[in-house]
Structures are given as structure tokens and as C-alpha cells.
Amino acid sequence: MHLNSLKIKNFKGFSEEHNYLSFNTPTGEKGSGLNIFIGENNSGKSTVLEAIDFIRNSTKKDLNIIHHKSSTGESAQEAVIELEFIGEIFNVIETFAQSNKVESFREVTYQCQEGKDYFKISRSTSEIKVLKTWNQSNNSFTNTGGLDATIKKLFETNFIWADTNPNDEAAFGASTLCGTLLKEIAAEHAKTDEFLAFEERFNQIFNSQTSELRQKISVIEQKLNSIFTSQFGEASLNFQFDTPKIESFFKGSSILIDDGVQVKMDEKGSGMQRSVALALLQIYAEEIAFDQEKQLSRPFYLFIDEPEICLHPTGQMKLFDALLEISKHRQVFVTTHSPYFLNSRYLDKVGIFIFKKENHKNVISKANMDYFFPWSPTWGEINYKAYNLPTLDLHNELYGYLQEKSGKSNEREFETWLESQSCSKHKSWIKERNGTVLPSYSVTLMTFVRNHIHHPENITMQSFPYTLEELHQSIDEMIRVLKFNNYHIII
Structure with a gap:
């Protein structure tokens, strides 16, 4: 579902x-x-x-x-x-x-x-x-x-918000990830012989009149009864200790992290705390939301x-x-x-x-x-698409893809093809060969930007960089050519 x-x-x-x-x-x-x-x-x-x-x-x-x-x-x-x-x-x-x-x-x-x-x-x-x-x-x-x-x-929705304190998610409260995870495990364990034996031992210590603890508590009960009956008449009071629910034992718990020095999780940095919270979320998904008997996920x-x-x-x-x-x-x-x-x-x-x-x-x-x-x-x-942010990665991808689709692998042939797609040669590029500066020649904006990306060693052209606006314009032009020729993929 x-x-x-x-x-x-x-x-x-x-x-x-x-x-x-x-x-x-x-x-x-x-x-x-x-x-x-x-x-x-x-x-x-x-x-x-x-x-x-x-x-x-x-x-x-x-x-x-x-x-x-x-x-x-x-x-x-x-x-x-x-x-x-x-x-x-x-x-x-x-x-x-x-x-x-x-x-x-x-x-x-x-x-x-x-x-x-x-x-x-x-x-x-x-x-x-x-x-x-x-x-x-x-x-x-x-x-x-x-x-x-x-x-x-x-x-069942499980949220970790940007402003959530990750230490809260890893705490052991009833509504937290860690608390819920352990509560689910404990609920099953409450049916085991081990926990039933614990309950029996708990009652022996806290409620059996023969236990050492109960005898000490009885002293308080007797004093309480004496004062109470003198003020309110005949009655009998005694302390009854209910067996604590298994999940209550986790409330005072904490996660210790040992990366050379063992300390509580809330003493670590926010990045490590958030990583623990996200790890708990993953474990919760794997351990709790699956019915083993019926082999079906909740x-x-x-x-x-x-x-x-x-x-x-x-x-x-x-x-x-x-x-x-x-x-x-x-x-x-x-x-x-x-x-x-x-x-x-x-x-x-x-x-x-x-x-x-x-x-x-x-x-x-x-x-x-x-x-x-x-x-x-x-x-x-x-x-x-998301941020309207032009990147060198996208420029390289578009330039190389258009070269492949046009079948024009070298710069001169590709420039001629770009001109046929209404892309003007209004920029100048100067090559360097073995330290010698060659005459400038006209190129399209796309090739101008591409050459800057691929030839950062060109000292002469370092004085004539492209702007962010030109990078954006060059990408827009290549996308126009891409779509005009139906090279893009429509799903």
C-alpha cells in the first residue's frame, strides 16, 4: 500500500x-x-x-x-x-x-x-x-x-524535519523513533519466560511480606496507619507496587557513542546526532513495519x-x-x-x-x-531546471551531445553546422601553440565558452573570460538547437 x-x-x-x-x-x-x-x-x-x-x-x-x-x-x-x-x-x-x-x-x-x-x-x-x-x-x-x-x-508517517533536534529523535520517549522501536520489541518480549520470571521476582521483592524491602516499607505503613486512624477513624492503608510495563524501563536510557572516548550522544556534534536519528529511522522501517507471519508490510x-x-x-x-x-x-x-x-x-x-x-x-x-x-x-x-542555474557540466554535455548528433566532431565543421542553426559567430578566440599566440578568429558563443572550459591553460584568453550571463545564454542556445532538431527525449 x-x-x-x-x-x-x-x-x-x-x-x-x-x-x-x-x-x-x-x-x-x-x-x-x-x-x-x-x-x-x-x-x-x-x-x-x-x-x-x-x-x-x-x-x-x-x-x-x-x-x-x-x-x-x-x-x-x-x-x-x-x-x-x-x-x-x-x-x-x-x-x-x-x-x-x-x-x-x-x-x-x-x-x-x-x-x-x-x-x-x-x-x-x-x-x-x-x-x-x-x-x-x-x-x-x-x-x-x-x-x-x-x-x-x-x-504511519515518520518525519525528520530540518529544524528537528536529532537528539530528540534518538531519545527514549514513547513517541520518539527510538522509544517506539524498543517498545515494539519489548511488547513481544513481555510474553517470554524471561520477563514472566522477572515479574514474579519483582512481586516477591516489592509486594511479598517476607522480603527485606517490604519489611522496611511496612514500618512506614504502620506509622501512616497510626496517624490516619487517629484522624479519620478505623481504616487500613498499605502500599501496592504494580509491575512496571516493560517500555517504562527505557525512559531513563541513553545512547552512548564511542569513537575513542565514550560519551552520551547529546554531547556529540549535530552531524553525528542526525546520522544516528536517520539510522534509527532505517532500522525502524526494516524491523517494525513487516509482519513476519503473514509476510506483508505494514x-x-x-x-x-x-x-x-x-x-x-x-x-x-x-x-x-x-x-x-x-x-x-x-x-x-x-x-x-x-x-x-x-x-x-x-x-x-x-x-x-x-x-x-x-x-x-x-x-x-x-x-x-x-x-x-x-x-x-x-x-x-x-x-x-530546478534553480535556473547554468553549470559547466551541462554546457559540456550539451556541446558534446550536439557534436555527436550532428556528426561534426572537429571544431571547424561543428561551427559551420551551428551557423546553419542560426547561431552567429560574434565572439573571438585566440589559440596558443607552443607558447606562440596565433591570430584571432570568430567563433560562436558556444565554442567560445567550451574552449575556455577545455583550455584553461590559454594565458591569452584568460584576459577575456566569459560571464555567467554568457554561460546561461550559450546553454539556452544549445537547448534551442537540441529541441529544434528533436534531439531531446520526451517521456
């Missing part, structure tokens, strides 16, 4: 128009379940994660903060989030839902194509406490009472806001590789600015969503709709 699509309306930076995301779902291939959100700051990447959190858990925030505001500052009247699931929904419901809720779920699960199961939920700010389900028979969302708690159980989704924070480049690359592995069978949602997350040979399997701000509205497009190369997407290509 996976997240298939999300619709956002009037939620924070997303306007009254429906904003639609169709997510990648795991296929068993590395990277297939990974969804990466990229774009400039304040373009809505983290808002998508907030929208998913909103539909599951509602919110206690002021609704004026949630509602989209127009350019005049006026707020919209209602924010609406719709989330659709796809996959083995019937099997998941029968395995993990309460038995008395199964039939109600069946009534709101439907099939649209290829025999696949679908299930859709919605929440709006006009009915903030109501989680609605899609009714295929009447083509509308309705309030199916009593399913909210079960839906939450089947829709729905489980990872949401990580800017995982590169506090991680050095090597750490970022290792983390990304771990997320690629997890995404073979799990859905992972990541917001990032890291170039190390955009420079992988598995990017063609990954769902890449580009966020931009246009006319005070967040706009989303999927990166794999219009590729430049057969080997797309590339790091340079994504940076160009």
Missing part, C-alpha cells in the same frame, strides 16, 4: 488551483520508491510534507497561517488536501486493521485500472477534525465515522526534510545510497538542496519534483517530462 498521488488546494503557498503530484512507488529496483523535492527556498517543498502531516493528524495551528494568501494578502476560505493510496489495500486492511473495521474499509476501497486497489482520504480546514474517505459509488468524499484511528494505524513512509544538514559530503553520499536501497520496497520522500543527491546513476528511477514560485504561487513539475539526453537526468540538467 503506497501513496499514489496528492492534491493540494489553498494550503500555504499553494493557491486555489489544484496542485497535483503523482508519486513514484517501489518496484523492487534501487531508487524506485524515492521521491525527491528540489527547488529554491520558499517554493513549497517542505509544505508538501506538512500537507501530508495535516491530512493524517490535522493541526493545532492558526488557520490563517495555513490558508493561502493572494498577492493582496487576503486569505483563501478553505484549504483542502486529498491523498490517494494504491497497492495491496485489501490485503493490508485484512492483516493490520481491526476486524470490526474491515468491512467499512472495503466499502471505500475501489478499483480503477488494471485491477489495482485504490483508497482516498481528504481533510479540509472547514471541517478540521473530520477525515473523509472517497466513496466511488456517489463520486464524493464522505465522513465515514469510526475509521480515523484505523486509518492512522495503516498510514504501510510505512519516510519523510526527511533536508537530510544533508550537518552531514559532510561523504556522509551525504552514504546516506543517499542508503535511501536508494530502502526505496526498493518503501516510499521515501526527501526535500534537498544537496548536489550529492542529484548526481547518481539511479536518478532515472527516482521521482524528481521541481518546485518554483510564480506570481506568489508554488508551482510543481516533474523533472522527467522533457529530457535533454538519453542518459538523463543529469546533475547539470536538474540544477538548470
